[in-house]
Amino acid sequence: xxxxxxxxxxxxxxxxxxxxxxxxxxxxxxxxxxxxxxxxxxxxxxxxxxxxxxxxxxxxxxxxxxxxxxxxxxxxxxxxxxxxxxxxxxxxxxxxxxxxxxxxxxxxxxxxxxxxxxxxxxxxxxxxxxxxxxxxxxxxxxxxxxxxxxxxxxxxxxxxxxxxxxxxxxxxxxxxxxxxxxxxxxxxxxxxxxxxxxxxxxxxxxxxxxxxxxxxxxxxxxxxxxxxxxxxxxxxxxxxxxxxxxxxxxxxxxxxxxxxxxxxxxxxxxxxxxxxxxxxxxxxxxxxxxxxxxxxxxxxxxxxxxxxxxxxxxxxxxxxxxxxxxxxxxxxxxxxxxxxxxxxxxxxxxxxxxxxxxxxxxxxxxxxxxxxxxxxxxxxxxx
Amino acid sequence: xxxxxxxxxxxxxxxxxxxxxxxxxxxxxxxxxxxxxxxxxxxxxxxxxxxxxxxxxxxxxxxxxxxxxxxxxxxxxxxxxxxxxxxxxxxxxxxxxxxxxxxxxxxxxxxxxxxxxxxxxxxxxxxxxxxxxxxxxxxxxxxxxxxxxxxxxxxxxxxxxxxxxxxxxxxxxxxxxxxxxxxxxxxxxxxxxxxxxxxxxxxxxxxxxxxxxxxxxxxxxxxxxxxxxxxxxxxxxxxxxxxxxxxxxxxxxxxxxxxxxxxxxxxxxxxxxxxxxxxxxxxxxxxxxxxxxxxxxxxxxxxxxxxxxxxxxxxxxxxxxxxxxxxxxxxxxxxxxxxxxxxxxxxxxxxxxxxxxxxxxxxxxxxxxxxxxxxxxxxxxxx
Numbered sequence: 001x002x003x004x005x006x007x008x009x010x011x012x013x014x015x016x017x018x019x020x021x022x023x024x025x026x027x028x029x030x031x032x033x034x035x036x037x038x039x040x041x042x043x044x045x046x047x048x049x050x051x052x053x054x055x056x057x058x059x060x061x062x063x064x065x066x067x068x069x070x071x072x073x074x075x076x077x078x079x080x081x082x083x084x085x086x087x088x089x090x091x092x093x094x095x096x097x098x099x100x101x102x103x104x105x106x107x108x109x110x111x112x113x114x115x116x117x118x119x120x121x122x123x124x125x126x127x128x129x130x131x132x133x134x135x136x137x138x139x140x141x142x143x144x145x146x147x148x149x150x151x152x153x154x155x156x157x158x159x160x161x162x163x164x165x166x167x168x169x170x171x172x173x174x175x176x177x178x179x180x181x182x183x184x185x186x187x188x189x190x191x192x193x194x195x196x197x198x199x200x201x202x203x204x205x206x207x208x209x210x211x212x213x214x215x216x217x218x219x220x221x222x223x224x225x226x227x228x229x230x231x232x233x234x235x236x237x238x239x240x241x242x243x244x245x246x247x248x249x250x251x252x253x254x255x256x257x258x259x260x261x262x263x264x265x266x267x268x269x270x271x272x273x274x275x276x277x278x279x280x281x282x283x284x285x286x287x288x289x290x291x292x293x294x295x296x297x298x299x300x301x302x303x304x305x306x307x308x309x310x311x312x313x314x315x316x317x318x319x320x321x322x323x324x325x326x327x328x329x330x331x332x333x334x335x336x337x338x339x340x341x342x343x344x345x346x347x348x349x350x351x352x353x354x355x356x357x358x359x360x361x362x363x364x365x366x367x368x369x370x371x372x373x374x375x376x377x378x379x380x381x382x383x
Numbered sequence: 384x385x386x387x388x389x390x391x392x393x394x395x396x397x398x399x400x401x402x403x404x405x406x407x408x409x410x411x412x413x414x415x416x417x418x419x420x421x422x423x424x425x426x427x428x429x430x431x432x433x434x435x436x437x438x439x440x441x442x443x444x445x446x447x448x449x450x451x452x453x454x455x456x457x458x459x460x461x462x463x464x465x466x467x468x469x470x471x472x473x474x475x476x477x478x479x480x481x482x483x484x485x486x487x488x489x490x491x492x493x494x495x496x497x498x499x500x501x502x503x504x505x506x507x508x509x510x511x512x513x514x515x516x517x518x519x520x521x522x523x524x525x526x527x528x529x530x531x532x533x534x535x536x537x538x539x540x541x542x543x544x545x546x547x548x549x550x551x552x553x554x555x556x557x558x559x560x561x562x563x564x565x566x567x568x569x570x571x572x573x574x575x576x577x578x579x580x581x582x583x584x585x586x587x588x589x590x591x592x593x594x595x596x597x598x599x600x601x602x603x604x605x606x607x608x609x610x611x612x613x614x615x616x617x618x619x620x621x622x623x624x625x626x627x628x629x630x631x632x633x634x635x636x637x638x639x640x641x642x643x644x645x646x647x648x649x650x651x652x653x654x655x656x657x658x659x660x661x662x663x664x665x666x667x668x669x670x671x672x673x674x675x676x677x678x679x680x681x682x683x684x685x686x687x688x689x690x691x692x693x694x695x696x697x698x699x700x701x702x703x704x705x706x707x708x709x710x711x712x713x714x715x716x717x718x719x720x721x722x723x724x725x726x727x728x729x730x731x732x733x734x735x736x737x738x739x740x741x742x743x744x745x746x747x748x749x750x751x752x753x754x755x756x757x758x759x760x761x762x763x764x765x766x
Binding site for chain 2: 050051083298316328337355361367378382
């Protein structure tokens with residue numbers, strides 16, 4: 001624990017009504033709960049590269065639009081998109097909002113009702129819909145697809161004494177590469193493929209609209225930086241999440257001009273169907289690691305990985321090893337061995353997370369942070 | 384990785400037949416596989432307090448009696464016993480066999496067939512049965528219960544050049560406090576309770592028998608130290624495993640005399656049914672931690688812990704936090720907060736492992752080693 005700021009939590013504080021209201025400074029928030037001014041504390045942090053989170057009256061401020069986002073993604077059947085989209089937006093935000101200066105709060109500006117309206121296709125009923133007006137066609141190539149599938153907001157706060165101020169807003173627009181739809185309710189699922197060009201054009205148009213709308217919201221100043229990231233959702237049968245492809249920072253007013261490309265790629269290793277890997281060396285290194293690990297036990301272990309590339313450079317590997325049930329000492333030896341093989345075969349300098357799973361859940365885990373040489377390991381034990 | 388000794392693994396080595404033969408030195412083992420002398424390597428280790436494991440011809444040497452042990456324990460319905468028994472036997476062994484000098488190998492002396500015979504009740508058919516002769520009674524208080532439920536063996540090896548020698552044997556006798564039995568096949572389950580006095584007397588008698596038998600096995604020298612630990616299995620509905628209560632070291636021959644008591648206790652926190660906790664201060668500390676953690680999210684998280692005591696001192700806490708599904712940033716903030724609360728409320732200096740679970744599996748984990756002040760944390764991410 002480098003810093004433990006959390007203190008004096010009022011565990012018995014009255015339950016705050018779940019609301020979409022802004023709650024960015026203590027005096028405004030205090031009114032809502034009908035009690036004295038709200039008490040802000042923070043989560044504390046163990047890692048300087050992580051944001052501290054905001055706690056209000058002893059409770060974490062969850063995002064009111066969260067449920068909606070999850071529903072939308074579960075419908076996709078790809079939970080990887082959620083985590084990847086969240087982590088990616090934080091990574092983009094770190095360039096603008098330093099972890100040492102800003103605190104993290106789940107998005108408080110966009111309510112469930114607002115998000116639902118924005119995600120709709122524009123119509124007389126849904127004037128705020130960001131997706132273009134539907135043309136009633138059900139033909140995969142003629143219909144107007146749902147370009148925007150999900151919206152994610154993150155707030156970056158600054159603290160001065162007891163006062164918490166909104167220092168920046170980051171919003172991700174989750175764009176469909178594959179739009180899944182039914183022609184009749186509960187009918188078969190059809191797919192419209194959306195080209196990168198169309199996705200980008202739509203995303204940039206929507207980003208302008210979003211900045212204009214958010215800028216007018218209560219609590220957002222004319223010069224509050226608003227970051228918009230465009231995220232391409234992975235297909236629903238993908239074993240890895242999507243990637244960001246463009247982002248922009250609106251420093252003030254309705255300005256949305258300085259678009260910057262983001263070059264990210266994800267893949268699952270080993271590749272299937274003779275698909276060419278993004279990087280042959282990385283793929284070969286992983287194959288060596290895999291075959292050594294799979295030989296350790298008489299019965300096979302399944303080894304797969306998510307590989308993440310930024311600007312064509314491997315920046316992270318998440319390895320999952322599925323084993324049968326083994327005893328504790330077997331898992332201990334296996335974990336040490338996996339660590340040896342990972343040091344020997346996996347690309348050096350890259351962030352690596354390795355989990356050893358059985359049907360009983362996680363058994364062990366190994367990790368190496370970016371640039372580090374050594375793996376830390378943990379075998380989950382039990383009394 | 385402090386040491387990476389693993390090298391030159393022969394991944395294509397012929398599959399060794401699963402066998403109960405001894406394989407303690409390379410020349411003897413070489414014969415069995417019909418190939419040239421076996422190649423021994425080790426797993427490498429990340430932690431000086433852990434044993435390195437033995438790898439033969441690129442494969443880990445699993446114990447042939449393992450399956451039996453697992454089956455017996457699964458029948459009990461308490462998987463905690465398995466891990467606890469294994470970890471406990473290693474802990475007892477560390478006093479005799481230093482991790483710096485000895486390598487770890489899963490038990491190779493006791494085959495499945497041998498173990499099955501030893502676990503039986505003595506009879507004309509099972510002359511080797513360690514449990515006393517049955518009296519055919521099915522009355523819970525009159526029948527002869529199964530005192531010995533399971534046997535676990537661990538081997539401690541020394542290496543000199545290419546030669547691997549058995550340096551010590553550790554055997555745990557898993558004793559029933561509750562013996563579950565059926566009066567008719569597939570019938571209702573009845574229970575015979577076994578007193579500590581009877582368990583100890585039976586365990587010590589069996590230990591003498593086991594030492595005498597193991598001493599005569601091939602590969603065991605007259606002065607190979609044999610450690611026997613007596614383990615009291617937890618009841619099958621227990622949420623924590625059992626404990627060791629006595630152990631002995633036979634330095635040579637059939638000597639089994641210097642019994643040493645082991646004072647271990649396990650409990651689950653919070654205690655239920657107004658049960659008095661082992662240590663009120665620990666229980667209160669945990670309750671404070673628990674109530675703070677449970678208040679963090681609007682929807683409750685369930686918090687429980689396994690507490691382990693040695694000689695009436697708390698030596699370890701395994702905390703499990705069950706949450707609903709939350710997003711990555713929520714879990715990040717929660718993890719930092721849990722770390723802050725754990726540092727603040729949980730007993731200091733004690734080994735702590737905290738896992739944050741959802742129905743999707745593990746989300747985050749925090750740990751602090753014995754005597755350490757800081758928690759290391761890890762949030763499981765995904766690309």
